[in-house]
Amino acid sequence: MDDMKKMVLDYVRREYLEEDDDRRLDETTPLISGGIVDSFSMVSLKRFLEKKYGIQIPDSDASPAAFDTVNAIVDLVKRFKRQ
Amino acid sequence: MTNIGSYEDRLENFDWSIGEKELGYKKDDKINVGWYCSDRICQMGKGEKPALIWENHEGHCRYFTYNDIRQLSNTFAAFFCALGLKTGERICLFMDKVPELYISFLGILKCGGIAQPLFSAFGDESLYMRLHNARTAAILTQRKHVAKVRKIREQLPNLRHVIVIDSEGLPLREREVAFEMDRVPRVDDWKSHESTAETPSVMHYTSGTTGQPKGAQHVHYSLISQYLTTRWVLDVKDDDIYWCTADPGWVTGTSYGIIGPWANGITQVVLDSGFSAEKWYAFIEKFKITVWYSAPTAIRLLMKEGLEPVRKYNLSSLRHLCSVGEPLNAEAVIWSKEAFGLPFHDTFWQTETGSIVITNFPGMPIKPGSMGKPFPGITATVVNPQTFEPVDNPGTVGLIALRPGWPSMFRTYWNNDEIYKSKFKNGWYICGDRASIDSDGYFWFVGRDDDVINTGGHLVGPFEIESALLEHPAVAESAAIGKPDPVNMEVVKAFVALKPGFAASDDLDLEIMNFIRRKLSPLAMPQEIEFVDSLPKTRSGKIMRRLLRAREWGEPIGDISTLEND
Numbered sequence: 150m151d152d153m154k155k156m157v158l159d160y161v162r163r164e165y166l167e168e169d170d171d172r173r174l175d176e177t178t179p180l181i182s183g184g185i186v187d188s189f190s191m192v193s194l195k196r197f198l199e200k201k202y203g204i205q206i207p208d209s210d211a212s213p214a215a216f217d218t219v220n221a222i223v224d225l226v227k228r229f230k231r232q
Numbered sequence: 233m234t235n236i237g238s239y240e241d242r243l244e245n246f247d248w249s250i251g252e253k254e255l256g257y258k259k260d261d262k263i264n265v266g267w268y269c270s271d272r273i274c275q276m277g278k279g280e281k282p283a284l285i286w287e288n289h290e291g292h293c294r295y296f297t298y299n300d301i302r303q304l305s306n307t308f309a310a311f312f313c314a315l316g317l318k319t320g321e322r323i324c325l326f327m328d329k330v331p332e333l334y335i336s337f338l339g340i341l342k343c344g345g346i347a348q349p350l351f352s353a354f355g356d357e358s359l360y361m362r363l364h365n366a367r368t369a370a371i372l373t374q375r376k377h378v379a380k381v382r383k384i385r386e387q388l389p390n391l392r393h394v395i396v397i398d399s400e401g402l403p404l405r406e407r408e409v410a411f412e413m414d415r416v417p418r419v420d421d422w423k424s425h426e427s428t429a430e431t432p433s434v435m436h437y438t439s440g441t442t443g444q445p446k447g448a449q450h451v452h453y454s455l456i457s458q459y460l461t462t463r464w465v466l467d468v469k470d471d472d473i474y475w476c477t478a479d480p481g482w483v484t485g486t487s488y489g490i491i492g493p494w495a496n497g498i499t500q501v502v503l504d505s506g507f508s509a510e511k512w513y514a515f516i517e518k519f520k521i522t523v524w525y526s527a528p529t530a531i532r533l534l535m536k537e538g539l540e541p542v543r544k545y546n547l548s549s550l551r552h553l554c555s556v557g558e559p560l561n562a563e564a565v566i567w568s569k570e571a572f573g574l575p576f577h578d579t580f581w582q583t584e585t586g587s588i589v590i591t592n593f594p595g596m597p598i599k600p601g602s603m604g605k606p607f608p609g610i611t612a613t614v615v616n617p618q619t620f621e622p623v624d625n626p627g628t629v630g631l632i633a634l635r636p637g638w639p640s641m642f643r644t645y646w647n648n649d650e651i652y653k654s655k656f657k658n659g660w661y662i663c664g665d666r667a668s669i670d671s672d673g674y675f676w677f678v679g680r681d682d683d684v685i686n687t688g689g690h691l692v693g694p695f696e697i698e699s700a701l702l703e704h705p706a707v708a709e710s711a712a713i714g715k716p717d718p719v720n721m722e723v724v725k726a727f728v729a730l731k732p733g734f735a736a737s738d739d740l741d742l743e744i745m746n747f748i749r750r751k752l753s754p755l756a757m758p759q760e761i762e763f764v765d766s767l768p769k770t771r772s773g774k775i776m777r778r779l780l781r782a783r784e785w786g787e788p789i790g791d792i793s794t795l796e797n798d
Contacts, residue, residue, distance in 0.1 A: 170376050182508040187507075189757060192723075212536065213533070
């Protein structure tokens with residue numbers, strides 16, 4: 150797994166799961182549609198990504214689908230890093 | 233042909249006994265909502281009819297007939313009684329939208345308890361506040377949420393039992409007990425608690441401008457208006473497949489996600505999944521949903537995804553759409569006609585009202601953006617905010633007011649009768665919202681009359697957020713308001729003055745956001761934090777949220793004569 154995926158996965162695990170939550174998370178786990186990160190909490194995840202990677206994600210691109218998996222998130226971040 | 237038929241005829245001939253007769257209830261009978269939602273339907277010969285079809289985000293489905301929910305709710309009731317839970321004790325439900333949530337709700341009512349559903353995304357502080365205030369005796373939860381309960385358990389001396397519904401493999405601690413609905417022998421024969429009309433049934437916590445959230449107490453007689461509004465506003469018929477997207481942690485999810493549909497003996501479907509437009513449309517197609525009750529925030533999220541995903545699915549089963557929680561903007565009504573061939577009908581009500589009070593009715597022309605008209609049996613008006621007399625002229629803005637006495641009106645705020653009484657002025661229950669009535673009798677929402685924030689259709693109190701902010705080591709002062717949001721109507725914005733030694737930064741911004749999200753809930757999390765040197769205060773030291781809000785919304789600032797500093 151590349152570093153960015155690992156970073157995002159670790160952040161999601163740390164911020165959005167309780168200590169005793171033993172659910173397995175990987176880069177394909179549905180985060181939004183799976184109920185792990187709700188649409189309100191997505192804002193803090195977006196803020197983290199913007200700060201961590203020095204990017205601005207327009208609200209129009211910050212859809213539940215774009216944030217639904219770590220893979221999708223990393224694709225989104227890489228797209229904006231290139232710009 | 234709609235169930236309500238002619239609105240005008242209903243207005244003329246209305247009495248709540250219409251609902252009573254349809255339910256077979258007579259004054260002074262025993263009335264137990266749990267029984268009406270399961271046993272009665274079975275006695276009508278519909279025991280084998282599907283009551284609940286549930287699907288999770290992985291596509292795993294479960295099916296429950298009315299006889300299943302009758303027996304399983306009996307089983308829960310017997311279990312609660314065996315634990316020694318007494319009549320009138322509060323039993324909290326702290327779960328995702330799993331079948332156990334819906335069925336145990338009936339079980340609590342059948343054993344004579346008071347059901348206290350709480351949103352499973354609440355952080356430990358929000359959970360603590362509500363359990364402490366209600367002196368809750370037991371909580372049902374899932375393994376994924378039990379950590380939050382464990383964190384606060386020692387501070388809750390009244391909490392005798394923590395019941396985990398999916399504990400396999402989880403080491404349980406002292407006074408925690410497992411109860412797996414599918415593994416225990418079902419109880420077929422159970423005598424439901426002999427509740428009367430005024431026996432407390434359900435308690436929902438709701439936020440206000442001042443202080444912490446308060447427990448709005450409902451009674452079993454609320455069934456009458458919940459049953460009848462489901463029939464006449466949601467227009468449910470015997471062969472409908474009904475989907476209410478609301479979580480039972482909120483009043484919509486109990487009044488119209490459990491009681492209304494099941495008292496009407498219809499099949500309802502539940503999707504236990506986070507939001508996804510494609511998943512939602514696939515769900516509607518798969519189960520051929522006919523009546524859909526959702527929220528403006530969700531509708532706007534669907535609008536954001538556009539018409540392309542809509543066209544990929546066969547949604548022709550849909551015949552009636554309603555929305556709840558916040559005003560439905562005209563654009564959403566128009567879009568839904570284009571997307572689904574049907575408009576969403578806006579419905580207005582509150583935790584305190586227990587059922588729909590002002591609404592758009594099936595068959596009645598919708599004025600996009602309007603709240604609609606009062607439900608028959610509800611006397612509604614707008615009153616002058618100083619005199620609490622009905623305003624004279626159409627179009628004049630005032631406070632929405634209801635004549636007390638409809639069946640599902642809340643009976644008190646738990647342990648806070650003083651605040652409860654303050655909601656009634658000049659013979660009217662004052663909702664806390666402002667509106668006007670046009671010359672055709674349609675109500676038009678203007679806004680809240682207080683500082684409560686309506687975000688995504690849920691009310692959040694600024695005091696709760698500000699108190700939590702003050703617990704962060706960097707925060708000296710705080711104020712929370714709602715700021716406009718195109719999807720959620722409002723989102724929380726916090727103004728924060730920092731203690732010496734702390735400096736504003738992106739890191740601190742994110743840290744405070746997550747601090748509030750974990751402590752309170754994702755809804756209460758400020759989506760924007762503005763670091764300020766000081767907050768506008770009156771000379772007596774009260775923070776002037778009104779000023780901050782007016783600046784944010786571009787509204788007139790109003791009287792600032794009491795402002796401490798210009």
